[in-house]
Amino acid sequence: MLVLDHLAVAGDTLTAARDHVEAALGVSMQPGGEHAVFHTHNALLGLEDGLYLEAIAINPTAPAPDRARWFDLDRFEGGPRLTNWICRTADLETALAALGPEMGAPVALRRGDLRWRMAVPQSGVLPYDNCAPALITWDTQQHPALMLAHSGIRLRRLTIRHPQAARICDRLAPHLADDRLSYEQGAAGLHAVFDTPQGPRELGK
Numbered sequence: 001m002l003v004l005d006h007l008a009v010a011g012d013t014l015t016a017a018r019d020h021v022e023a024a025l026g027v028s029m030q031p032g033g034e035h036a037v038f039h040t041h042n043a044l045l046g047l048e049d050g051l052y053l054e055a056i057a058i059n060p061t062a063p064a065p066d067r068a069r070w071f072d073l074d075r076f077e078g079g080p081r082l083t084n085w086i087c088r089t090a091d092l093e094t095a096l097a098a099l100g101p102e103m104g105a106p107v108a109l110r111r112g113d114l115r116w117r118m119a120v121p122q123s124g125v126l127p128y129d130n131c132a133p134a135l136i137t138w139d140t141q142q143h144p145a146l147m148l149a150h151s152g153i154r155l156r157r158l159t160i161r162h163p164q165a166a167r168i169c170d171r172l173a174p175h176l177a178d179d180r181l182s183y184e185q186g187a188a189g190l191h192a193v194f195d196t197p198q199g200p201r202e203l204g205k
Helices: 013-026 071-077 090-097 166-172
Strands: 003-009 030-035 039-045 052-058 081-088 105-111 114-120 136-137 154-162 181-184 189-196 199-204
Touching: 003 013, 003 071, 013 039, 013 052, 013 105, 013 199, 030 105, 030 189, 039 071, 052 071, 071 081, 081 189, 090 105, 090 114, 090 136, 154 166, 166 181
Parallel strands: 003 052, 081 136, 154 181
Antiparallel strands: 003 081, 030 039, 039 052, 105 114, 114 136, 154 189, 189 199
16 A cells, blocks of 8 residues: 655755745745755655655755656756655555556665665656656654654645546555545646645645
């Protein structure tokens, strides 16, 4: 089974991505860190229900990686926006066997005391124009969301829009059950609605 793990907002710089989240949700994000292998960096926001949100961008002071960056960041352009959703699984290899090789191959990663494996396509581009979820397995006892300050913000709904939305839904349905997820036919993109102490707030198209 897959479980919704976190959301990612990308920007051409980390400052732009972080400012976008903070303006949209009315909160301050916490510092994250550097990701080896892909040479990106992030800032983090703890959400209710064991979720979190990250602002992510290429680290301009790090060397170029020897492979395409995750989340299709090598081709990122335009303003900061909600670009990816990530689902965790206790058995990454079994999940990949069920969903297909186009979901990527496991890459071992670490940041500080955190250890995890994420399935990343060699191209860096996830299926369905990056509207398919990235898959992750955490190899640490404590989930990173539990290490973040409570923001009082809860995800109400995540909408996955794509011309083949029905196909995405059918493909994931045997493995992922979450009432917060919806699938709509339309131009590729993600839209999230949050309940915050200041009322409903949104990210994405």
